[in-house]
Amino acid sequence: MAQKQIHLAAHFPGVNNTTVWSDPAAGSHIEFRSFARFAQAAERGKFDFLFLAEGLRLREQNGQIYDLDVVGRPDTFTVLAALAAVTEKLGLTGTINSTFNEPYEVARQFASLDHLTDGRAAWNVVTSWDAFTGENFRRGGFLAQDQRYERARTFLQTTFELFDSWRGDEVVADQENGTFLADANAGAFRHSDEHFDIAGRFGVPRSPQGRPVIFQAGDSDEGREFAASSADVIFSRHSTREAGQAFFADVKGRLPKYGRTAEQLLIMPAATFVIGDTDAEAAELAHEVRRQQVSGQTAIRSLEQVWNRDLSDLDPDGPLPQFDPVVGENHVAQGRASVRMHKDPLATAATWRALAEAKQLSIRELMVEVTARQSFVGSPATVAATIDDFVQSDAADGFVLVPHITPSGLDPFVDRVVPLLQERGVFRADYAGTTLRDHLGLAFPG
Amino acid sequence: MSATPFHLAVALDGAGWHPAAWREPDARPRDLLTAQYWLDLVRESERGLLDLVTIEDGLALQSADPYRPDERTDQVRGRLDAVLIASRVAPRTEHIGLVPTAVVTHTEPFHLSKAIATLDYVSSGRAGVQVRVSLKEHEAKLFGRRTIPPVTPADPAVGPLIADAFAEATDYVEVLRRLWDSWEDDAEIRDVATGRFVNRAKLHYIDFEGAHFSVRGPSITPRPPQGQPIVSALAHQAVPFELVGSSADIGWVTPRDAAHAEEIVAEIRCAQTSAGREEETVHVFGDLVVFLDEDAHTAQARKARLDDLSGEEYRSDATVFTGTPAGLADLLAEWQDAGLTGFRLRPGALPHDLTAITRGLVPELQARGLFRTAYEADTLRGLLGLPRPANRYAGPTAAA
Known part of the structure; x- marks a missing residue:
């Protein structure tokens, strides 16, 4: 039987204690050159995509802004659009909240991003609903917890209606005959439900991927069902071998009732890594990193x-x-x-x-x-073998790697582990396609 | 008396401002949704040493009718989010200011604030924004959060609507600006000894409360390189003049002639004084739509040909200039004497009229000492002669 191909992604570290900001090699988390360097390392490693998290209010503890971890980050859409200028193939995944946004605007931004990246955009749909974050927005903290997935589902459904309001053949731009649009009603939509009542014409013609690749990160039963029905990729927390296998079997088992197959929903847990020349050296280094993180x-x-x-x-x-x-x-x-x-x-x-x-x-x-996250610790050979084993034994379809140093922390993995995975024949030697759907083996929406 | 150089911007919109511009032989109507199209235009603008480009945008699909959607198929329809276009071209340009349009009526000030701050980071200090009010019934329906009645300027109901929308826009800009200042410049300390990444005494709640929204803050994005990116607005009448006077760094205005320009400038200066900003620099840029050729007859013939294609004479809120770069330079010099500090030119057709600006008009202005011969600053504020502002939250009383 053919070996499964591994998918790899790079998570630009967010605002938690994974990042060892006190390390002398640690750079800025806000200057664009850090993002550019990180993304270019991921692309050098032929990774599927870069991943950005999001939080719409600075964290607090005991009533004060939390000051021990990295604080501050850029706007997700804006920095991803800029990263498209310094990369060519790398997918660009942004976390965007479905509670503190409106479907028309988010659809407009993702369709624009997909055009500006030539088909490399992806959306990690999250649903935080808390009144604390709501204090920064017009709606405030308005949503009961039991409604959040329902709203997220209908939000996503609404954006799909907007993305699909253009088929892709309407813009003819026939200069001779003076016909720009082949369809006088292109982009027309109407959506009405308990959460959204909107109508008009969507302003962005169909983008290269039809719509962005959809990620889901929730872990509850509702979250898993949401992913099985609507997502292309799950960004999961279950990254140990056994928990990963159980999660994998559970979620993939939910697909048939939505008429979907196992290849249509990829499971990519987050994982950190520490690489040394030998397993012993890596273990020692990993212990030191954990002491620095905690x-x-x-x-x-x-x-x-x-x-x-x-x-x-x-x-x-x-x-x-x-x-x-x-x-x-x-x-x-x-x-x-x-x-x-x-x-x-x-x-x-x-x-x-x-x-x-x-x-x-x-x-x-x-x-x-x-508080340790799943971590691949060892020599390059050990890490490559372990990741390969996890994927071949259906604990995951690949991993979203989170380095502990920004922006250079991805380099050891790219330079030392990726070549070994390529030698094993389980990871691409070069990009075969140009869009993120190509990299992930996902069909284009009809 | 030696000439005083003025500022020069271009307003980019689709294939150009004439509705038939997309049919010109050198137009690229199939590329309007590509990054390369916009990059080529902004780089050409940068070659001409322009202060900035603005990028038009709106929530709804374009319409030839100013108040309602239409079903025309003979004009450009569909466009990309202007903030994201600006960000996409930022890493590939070096000096020119990037000023996308953003609608401030239905959107979230918290989101726009961090988006423009991020544009400022990815462009190393060249960001601005043109705020735009949406008073259209059909745009409100795209969001479904409030109802705006169908009105035209003749309608008596329009006055209160405009007043409310601009009051909201004024609040919106206030929130943008407070959020940009909500991190002091030295808030990030990375103090290994105490384990603290930030000094939280230098992060500030903005606690804005207004009729349409309340925002707690601080921003999730640190203070941008310029401190305060540039805020601008198009203004045709008293209410928007007040927005410019109270809240903006640049007002885009549409004089009919030099005397009208003088009146507009006086009104804005008055609004500026009422807002207590008489010590601050507020630029007033005259907007013109331009059709430029080597000789005036060619320019007129070209515009007439475009008018024929679209079936009607092109009209604009701004003065339409059809002629030579030298003729335009004469007009701009005259209007500068009326008190305008710069001009924003709307190219009738792209790339033709943009190239005529950068390669025809700019050398003409340089020869007259009316325009820079090299970029003299690294930031948009620098190009506009604006200092990097102090942070409203910093000060001796704000010390930790």
Whole structure:
């Protein structure tokens, strides 16, 4: 049986503690040259796409702007359009919120981006709905949690109607006969439901990919169903081998009821990596990186996100607190999606206490262990073999790699691991097509 | 007396401002949605040492009717988001200012603020924005968030509508500007000793509350390279003149002649003073649509041919100049004496009239000492003679 081809993407690091900004090699997270350098490294490595996250309000903890991680980032659409000027083939994926935007405007921006990138645009649809973020927008915090996927679904559906309002053959621009449009009604649309009541003519003719590639990142049952029905790629958190296989089987198993096949929805978990000359060297380096990512202060702040209260008085090198987390809505950390992962803080606390006791871990040591993302650690040969194994054993279709140094952190992977994957025959030696749909093996929408 | 150089911009829109421009032999009507088309135009403008280009935009599909959609098939229809066009060309240009149009009626000031800040980053300090109000019923329906009645200028209902839309636009620009200042320049500290990436005492809530929106802030994007990118607006009458006077760095105006230009400038200066901005530089640029050729007869014949193709004489809110670069230079010099500080030329057809500006008009102006012979600054503010402004939130009382 033919080997599966691996898909690779590069996540420009966002505003969390993955980035070791204190490293002397760490550069700007806002200057365009950092983005250009990072994107060009990804393209040199023949990656499928670059990925940008988004958060529409600066994070706060204990009522103050969170200052321990990178803060600040550019506007997603604008920086992706600029990156199209310094790359040729790399896909450009932006996270855009469906709550604090309107379908007409988002569709207009993505259709424009797809034209300006010659068919390399993708949209990671997210649905944060909190009143905290809403304070920056006209609508405010208006949406109950149980409505957010419904609104996201209808938002996406509405943009599809807008993208599809042009078939692609209307602009004839016949100078001789004076006919610019073949259809006097090109772009006409009407959509009416509980959330959106809009009508008119869409202003952007059909773009090279028909519509952008659609990403989904939610993990709940509703999120998985949303992805199975409408997305092309899932940006997932389940990146260990076993959890990845279970997630892969679950989500791909939901496709048939929507008349879709396994190739039509790619699963690409996020992963970090640390590469050394030998496995031992890489392991040592990885431990050091984790210590840098989780300072004593960061450990306390991470613990607060579960305990849901101020823990400034605790010693990070001391033991976990004896008292239990505050149960209820999390008021300590605002603007942070990860707090939703701890749905049952008492259970999380019990698990952590058991782990800390068994291994004799301080708060900081515990946080180093439990807040780790999936990481490929080893020599280039080990990392290449592991990634290949994950993909061939259906734990993923590929990975979205998040380096811990900006902007040069992708280089070791591109220079040392990619050639080994190419030798194995599981990763492209060069781009075969020009659009992101080509890279991902996705059909063009009819 | 020696001549004082003035500023020069071009307004890019589709195949040019004449509705039949796309039918000219050198037009590229099939390329209007490509990056290369826009890059070629902006680079040509930069070759002519122009201060800036503006890029027209609107929410709805274009229409020949100023108030309603149409179903015409003989004119250019469809266009790309102007902010994204500007950003796409930014890394491939070096000096010229990039001023996309953005609608400020239905959109989010938080989003536009960070978009223009980001344009300023990707262009290393060459960003601006032309804010545009939307009063059209059919544009409101694209968003479905509010109802705007169908009105024409003759309608008595139009006065309050205009006043409300421009009051919202004034609030909108205030939010853009506060968000740009919501990070002090030295907010990012990367202090390894204390583990802090930012000094949060230098990040500011803007706490804007208005009739149409409230915005808490701070921006998610640090203060852009220019501090405050350029804000501009097209203005034909008293209410928009007030927006220019209170909130903008450049007003685009449409005088009929030198005397009219003088009246407009006086009105804007008055609005500026009322807003307490008499010490600040507010540029007033005269807009003209131009059809330029080596001799005036050729230019007139070309425009007549385009008018024939479109079936009617081309009319504009701005004065239409048809003639030679030297003739245009005479007119601009006369209007400059009326108090205009620059001009924005709308090429009748692209690329012809743009090339006539950069290769015909510009040398003519240079010979008269009326235009720069090299770019003298790295930022758009620099080209316009505007200092980098102090941050409204910085100061001795704001210290950590």
